[in-house]
Amino acid sequence: MQVMGVPVVGVVGGGQLARMMVPPAIALGIEIRVLAEKPDASARLAASAVGDYRDLETVRTFAKDVDVITFDHEHVPQDVLRALVTDGVAVHPGPDALQFAQDKLEMRRRLAEVGVPMPDWAGVRNAEELQAFIDEHGGAAIVKTPRGGYDGHGVRKVTAGTEVADWFADFDELLVEELVDFRRELAQLVARRPSGQMAAWPVVETVQVDGVCKEVMAPAPHATPRIHQVAHEIAESIASGLDVTGVLAVELFETTDDRILVNELAMRPHNSGHWTIDGSRTSQFEQHLRAVLDLPLGDPAPREAATVMINILGGPQGEAITDRFATAMAQFPEAKLHTYGKDARPGRKVGHVNVAGSELEQVAFVARAAAAVFDD
Amino acid sequence: MQVMGVPVVGVVGGGQLARMMVPPAIALGIEIRVLAEKPDASARLAASAVGDYRDLETVRTFAKDVDVITFDHEHVPQDVLRALVTDGVAVHPGPDALQFAQDKLEMRRRLAEVGVPMPDWAGVRNAEELQAFIDEHGGAAIVKTPRGGYDGHGVRKVTAGTEVADWFADFDELLVEELVDFRRELAQLVARRPSGQMAAWPVVETVQVDGVCKEVMAPAPHATPRIHQVAHEIAESIASGLDVTGVLAVELFETTDDRILVNELAMRPHNSGHWTIDGSRTSQFEQHLRAVLDLPLGDPAPREAATVMINILGGPQGEAITDRFATAMAQFPEAKLHTYGKDARPGRKVGHVNVAGSELEQVAFVARAAAAVFDD
Structure with missing residues (x-):
């Protein structure tokens, strides 16, 4: 049911961030549709579809007839995002921006080019490289997985290069940052x-x-x-x-x-x-x-x-x-x-x-x- | 899809007042359901049913499993409201209160008992009674239909008792009020x-x-x-x-x-x-x-x-x-x-x-x- 000319925003992900977009959409009088992970998602009231945001066809079907696609989270895969853009869908933020939110190493590299102040950091490929960074930074550092972290997950304080062997098994390269005072x-x-x-x-x-x-x-x-x-x-x-x-x-x-x-x-x-x-x-x-x-x-x-x-x-x-x-x-x-x-x-x-x-x-x-x- | 213990408010009527109840319901985290008149009603996002609010069975079905019934408007018939109360449904405002919003003559009579200040008013049954009120109040008055008025409808300024013959055809009694300066x-x-x-x-x-x-x-x-x-x-x-x-x-x-x-x-x-x-x-x-x-x-x-x-x-x-x-x-x-x-x-x-x-x-x-x- 669509009133004449009303803009339609499609939100991928049905968490509380999508939920909290609903009241201002109602107030302004724009239409909001949510692709939720499950029927009882937080944003269920506005869910027009339930499905897997990693599945291109699911997202493509959801994105039909919306004016713009945006997100409750940053986990939609790059190939899905880029296929939408190729389809002519407006995607905000776009895949080029989102890659820097999806990968913390890419983020640090790009921010270095932009020239904003950051903690000392490096990409490390093994325990030896990590140990060298630790030694240069007072004997302790913060190691982060480049992808998949949230709310403290994927972040570990270390004092030895050997303490993240489990993560080196999963990732070619980890991000290490100085312990900021x-x-x-x-x-x-x-x-x-x-x-x-x-x-x-x-x-x-x-x-x-x-x-x-x-x-x-x-x-x-x-x-x-x-x-x-x-x-x-x-x-x-x-x-x-x-x-x-x-x-x-x-x-x-x-x-x-x-x-x-x-x-x-x-x-x-x-x-x-x-x-x-x-x-x-x-x-x-x-x-x-x-x-x-x-x-x-x-x-x-x-x-x-x-x-x-x-x-x-x-x-x-x-x-x-x-x-x-x-x-x-x-x-x-x-x-x-x-x-x-x-x-x-x-x-x-x-x-x-x-x-x-x-x-x-x-x-x-x-x-x-x-x-x-x-x-x- | 209902999360444990969340209160459910059912709103009869799908206009903008019901629509504007939806954002605070989302914010608080309570569930809101709307009985809308039509699929494209203003409050359509929260519509769990579409139907006629004058039909008892429609309203009764809608009222199942809600914690309270409330309203977008005051037009739900008294027999429907009273049947819900008899069913054990919490109805707020209740039929005893709503009758005074549904009938302006009843409202004036009840407010006189409560003792709040009002314009001079009377219930008039014919052109002669209306003319007498006009004559006592400076040659002009405001006539209102007891029921069915809104946004200026059902309200007429008159200077002669004969000017609301059409309304006397529909109502046994009209409300007349002094023209307030x-x-x-x-x-x-x-x-x-x-x-x-x-x-x-x-x-x-x-x-x-x-x-x-x-x-x-x-x-x-x-x-x-x-x-x-x-x-x-x-x-x-x-x-x-x-x-x-x-x-x-x-x-x-x-x-x-x-x-x-x-x-x-x-x-x-x-x-x-x-x-x-x-x-x-x-x-x-x-x-x-x-x-x-x-x-x-x-x-x-x-x-x-x-x-x-x-x-x-x-x-x-x-x-x-x-x-x-x-x-x-x-x-x-x-x-x-x-x-x-x-x-x-x-x-x-x-x-x-x-x-x-x-x-x-x-x-x-x-x-x-x-x-x-x-x-x-």
């Missing part, structure tokens, strides 16, 4: 249209626990104008240099000697941008839709002085997350509760809480307390 | 849970053109604390007195002699509350879902000093509304555009624009200009 982690999100317009949200501080994002403070507390400027310039250089379309998230280290270094990239809406749903004039999900449709970008300014996002990780085991709503809502009427329609499971991202207001400390207190209602 | 129109929205908790948004000013809402300014400019207090007390008296559950909208006159009089009621989210989507910490659509599920209510405080809502009436004829997005978005990046997935048609409510900020004049200018992009 950082004060905190930041994230800079920017949206970019195919025609080039960009819009950057304020840089935020992220807090990881066991490699998983737990908290985001927006804007990053005590961030100087220089930090905002450097972070914006880095993200915009990457977005332009890698021809990223849609939302780009750049995870950054703020080092103890005041440098800003690029840690990771994501070419999609990102957990560090969930605060924008309630804290920015234009959420990352609305902005992503505008960007991939090559529509003019919305105002990324924060609505209030401080917004804090706390992830609900795991949730109450054996109990519906929504069973805790009455408690959380009664205690914290100002908290914005977001849950993803997923069953609770240890460590799983099942929702988040946003609180916005004028005082960071008060906002953070309420957000943490409201999210804690959902702890097991 | 008002300075402006206001609206007060309040949400109420079955267990009694209420939350009121600030009173707003509404501007009608040809009987249709065109603009809303929130909060109402220059509203004194007394006006806010009186409006809140009126709305809360009505919500309690009529046992309204969910969102109640009370349209008010502010008279030239500083009285606040009740004009109309709506027992559902209301056009005068669309500003809350982008202007309040809790939108009327989220609050309605919380209220009908008897969950604690959210904070109704405004996010910013001023929010202005402008309706898009009609839209560009023979053209997709979304075709104007590029123009509106490029000029007004701070404007929040909402369209309802309906084809443009003269006078039809097809969308609205919200703008929030610190200065009412600036906000109103941008909202009006952005909405004007969609004029035919």
Whole structure:
């Protein structure tokens, strides 16, 4: 059922990022269709198809009659992406950009060409090369698999070249990076249209626990104008240099000697941008839709002085997350509760809480307390 | 596909009010199902059934396995509503409350018992009785059909008792009201849970053109604390007195002699509350879902000093509304555009624009200009 002329966005992947694109699509009045992995995917309400995103014919059928294809994740194989482009489908971000999100070695090589500040890094092919890097960098380093990592998986701190023999069995080459002495982690999100317009949200501080994002403070507390400027310039250089379309998230280290270094990239809406749903004039999900449709970008300014996002990780085991709503809502009427329609499971991202207001400390207190209602 | 324990809200009617309940349902992680009138209804994305809301078996089937039934409109017949209640279905607002939204004479009689200030009114059964009321009230009056009116339909200004002979043919009794000398129109929205908790948004000013809402300014400019207090007390008296559950909208006159009089009621989210989507910490659509599920209510405080809502009436004829997005978005990046997935048609409510900020004049200018992009 399609009203005259309404743009249609097809999202490959039915996770919570696809789910959170649905409200702004409804608000704007554009049509959104999701290719979900399974019938009970988080974004099931908008699922027009269920199937395997690695299968070209499945994706090709899904992509018929949409104005643009975009993504809930970066795992669609290059041959599928390139076949769509050959078919004449608009794909944003495109395969040339996505290859740098799919392979961390390719990413580091390309970012070196773009010229953004990074930790020391190298591609290593065996234990000896890795040991040499470790020896040159104070006796420890971070090794990453080039592909397949997420939320702390595929990342290992090592002090000897022999500690990743299992990964060398699977990969010809691994990425090794210096152990950065950082004060905190930041994230800079920017949206970019195919025609080039960009819009950057304020840089935020992220807090990881066991490699998983737990908290985001927006804007990053005590961030100087220089930090905002450097972070914006880095993200915009990457977005332009890698021809990223849609939302780009750049995870950054703020080092103890005041440098800003690029840690990771994501070419999609990102957990560090969930605060924008309630804290920015234009959420990352609305902005992503505008960007991939090559529509003019919305105002990324924060609505209030401080917004804090706390992830609900795991949730109450054996109990519906929504069973805790009455408690959380009664205690914290100002908290914005977001849950993803997923069953609770240890460590799983099942929702988040946003609180916005004028005082960071008060906002953070309420957000943490409201999210804690959902702890097991 | 239902995740463990998730509450399910069933909405009868597939118009834009049902459509706008879908984003907060997705955000909270509750399930929403819509009984739509037609497959291409505004709320089609969440339609789990298409059928006639006047048919008991259709509604009964739809109401199976939902936690609560609520409404996009007030037109579901009393016998259908009462049969659901007899079946044990939670219905909010319930039939006892809805009868007062369905019949304006019943509404006036009940409000007189509750004791809220109203224009002079009477039930009239013929031209003579109407003429007597006109003669007692300065030679003119407003006549309304008790049922079936909306957006200026079913309302007529008369100066002679003979001018509504057509309506006397259809109705035993008509409502006649004095012509109120008002300075402006206001609206007060309040949400109420079955267990009694209420939350009121600030009173707003509404501007009608040809009987249709065109603009809303929130909060109402220059509203004194007394006006806010009186409006809140009126709305809360009505919500309690009529046992309204969910969102109640009370349209008010502010008279030239500083009285606040009740004009109309709506027992559902209301056009005068669309500003809350982008202007309040809790939108009327989220609050309605919380209220009908008897969950604690959210904070109704405004996010910013001023929010202005402008309706898009009609839209560009023979053209997709979304075709104007590029123009509106490029000029007004701070404007929040909402369209309802309906084809443009003269006078039809097809969308609205919200703008929030610190200065009412600036906000109103941008909202009006952005909405004007969609004029035919």
